[in-house]
Amino acid sequence: MEKFIGKSVKRREDARFLKGAGKYTDDIKLPKMTQSAFVRSPYAHAKILSVDISEAEKAEGVVAVFTAQDGCGEYGVPCGWQVDFKNGETMREPQHPLLAKEKIRHLGEAVAIVIAESLELARDAAELVEVEYEELPAVTDPKKAMEEGAPLVHDQWPDNAAFDWCIGNDRADVEAALATAHHVTEVEYHNQRLAPNAMEPRSYIADYDVNADKWTLYTSTQNPHLIRLLLCAFALGIPEHKVRVVSYDVGGGFGSKIYHYTEEALLTWASKEIGRPIKWTSDRSEAFLTDAHGRDHVVHSRMGFDKDGKIVAHLTDEFCGLGAYLSTFAPAVPTYLHGTLFQGVYTTPLIHLNVTAPFTHTVAVDAYRGAGRPEATYLLERIISKGAQEMNMDPTEIRLKNFIPPFDGVEQPGYQTQVALQYDSGNYHGVLKRGLEMLGYEDFRKEQKEARENGRLLGVGFSTYIEGCGIAPSAVVGALGARAGLYEVGQVRVQPTGKVSVYTGAHSHGQGHETVFAQFVADKLGIPMDDVEIEHGDTEQVAFGMGTYGSRSLAVGGSAIVKSIEKILEKGAKIAAHKLEAAEGDLEYAEGKWTVKGTDKSVSFGDVSLTAYVPHDYPEGLEPGLDFSSFYDPTNFTYPFGTHIAVVEVDPDTGKVDLKRFVACDDVGNVMNPMIVDGQIQGGVAQGVGQALLEEVVYDEGGQMITGSYMDYAMPRADDLPMIETDRTVTPCPHNPLGVKGAGEAGAIGSTPAVVNAVVDALAHLGVTDLQMPLTPQRVWKAMQN
């Protein structure tokens, strides 16, 4: 039987996408469906004095106009995570209304929804809604939000803080070690705000069926069951068993489609009011204003070294903006998904991170590819490279000196960090060594020297990152403030003919689960891949699930499926033993059949399946059927790691950065499909490079967005990037059955500091030690002049 694990099997989902037959939410049309448009605030902070919908209601084709006065969703959309203040005070959690009532707290906040027979008519009528505002001063910068006298986002809280938090060793001990360190390196910067920009804008259709008293919500989400839970139990208080959430094809997520957004709750509510389906699809301008953003950390950090370059202490203070309301995962991102990575791959004995998280007059900030981990990695990898530069050490030498020694998590125990977590397995030396071979480091330094003599500015930058994913052990995250478990569900249903349907709570929005999951299911059952179908994205088909984010699909979702496969084979063995008239213990399963050891007596998977459903001659007391569902709750996070290396050339006249090479050697544990893992790394790297060189969401002082379209927000285009050179080392995860660690976010986490380090390296001989992202030609050129 052909085996599939570890092979670059071509994707099954491609045919429909390539033929234009994908089924994204906006492609769906329902009978009697209406369209909708939102009336959104042109101010970041304002009092709503009046809303007049009378003209809009009379306009052609208008079905209904709703405002906050209509009593929609009085609870608002909830936050899924609670991080309390250091002094024990409960996290400040504002109500996040579906439509603003008295006050506007960020640009683009919705005031009214207009529902009409067509999109054009809905938009025309939305123009007729008259809203009178009194504009108020706004604050968008997280540090400024905490200053005395800053405009308040929520009047009841006098200092804008939602919570503060710290992790690591005692601050005084870290301070003391810094005071006596041989050398202290300091950085201060803004890890800038980014817009995730999945290419498919958010899209929802809510359909209330009055006869069945049931709702169907079609939504572009990464986690349909989670949306159903938040919608039913919190936002609307409607019965969960009467709501079906469907998310077929989703055009990219990157975190931005995890959250329960106000629009999907409002549409669900309004659909019952009007008794017809309603569609809303965001346009790109709305997406910039209303999709949750990422990053936005203002950072001040100091790292102390001894005279050999060994890190002795690391102390960091951060202001992390949350936006005006708390999005679903928001409090976890600058805390538990961030501070717990401050050990990096280094043996740093003393670490302390202090976070202050204020509200600002902006759209919410939440997880964006990597979520807290890119911010941690950027800091660690920048500051250690800066330290090397200041101490005249090679950036690879300083890393090698500080690496945690290799450990496999089986023979050697996991590595206990200073910041709560225990790493599963790692070989940081191995992955750097391979990365340097791929680069040809010695030759590069020679080339660089020659180039400099000819007035060319070449640089190389390193990042030896680690990240935590496979999110997450429920008890651990529960203790940290998560309001949900983070296990995954996998059902394996063997049909009477031996064909297999697998239902997973994970969700694919580009990752290729339909292919990869079928690969390992086929191998584990010893049957052809064609006999396995993977289903996801519909709460009515899949029993339950937590969805896809945090590089968890295979590590957690895959493990749940493996658990079900084990149950199938266990029950199958009982049936096989009966059929073969042998003892169960004398059987072995391989190549799709049970064989009596040492004989040629065997029975196939298909025969056993049929017997399970036609149980005429059947083991006594055994239930018919062959269908198992499992919940898998991981015992730990997984910790992929790697070495990313960027080679850049800076134009001496303009400061423009040309990314010449990008080398990524990653260790994501065992690999199911190398083609797909490479693709994930390449795409992640492109996003990380985007942050380093191009992207930033800019709000002006008054809270207006200056970068609200593709004319102003610079995302990487094909000619901004080189081919990405990828390779891997393999250090299996010791605590899940597939030995996988997850690959979805690694590219975005590792790459950003490598690029910035490379540009600083190119300009090091000019005295440049630091640069603020994004590295626009103007910024780089200016740095060169000083």
Added chain:
Amino acid sequence: MKITVKVNGVAYTHEVEPRISLTHYLREILDLTGTHIGCDTSGCGACTVTMDGKAVKSCTILAVQADGSDITTIEGMANGNEMHPIQAAFKEHHGLQCGFCTPGMVMTAADILKNNPNPTEEEVRHGLEGNFCRCTGYHNIVKSIRHAAEQINS
């Protein structure tokens, strides 16, 4: 206004509002939802189709402007069940992930290869300048298009 257009070889006549875009016409009136909308500033290329043999961003063209023209959308690329060599190359080289940019990429690729049957990596990257992909980092899209060129030329 009344328009007559040929789309994927079939002639259609429709009464349309003058303000609707060609994208809207294709998606909402002809139900050809393979052509996607990724932006409102003609910056993403998700809506790319070919019009009289040239790649155009269908969101920048009014349906009425397409009157009398010959349009090919992603749905018109395959020959029955047999994929066009560009589509086949995208599958073979993992040139797509979420698939949302893909129709625009394939149509742009067709245009690139029509004008330059054997493009260098740089020429392909340049040709893709008007198309965003947020998933792939373009690596495998570039690879797919260059392999498609080889296939078509061989």
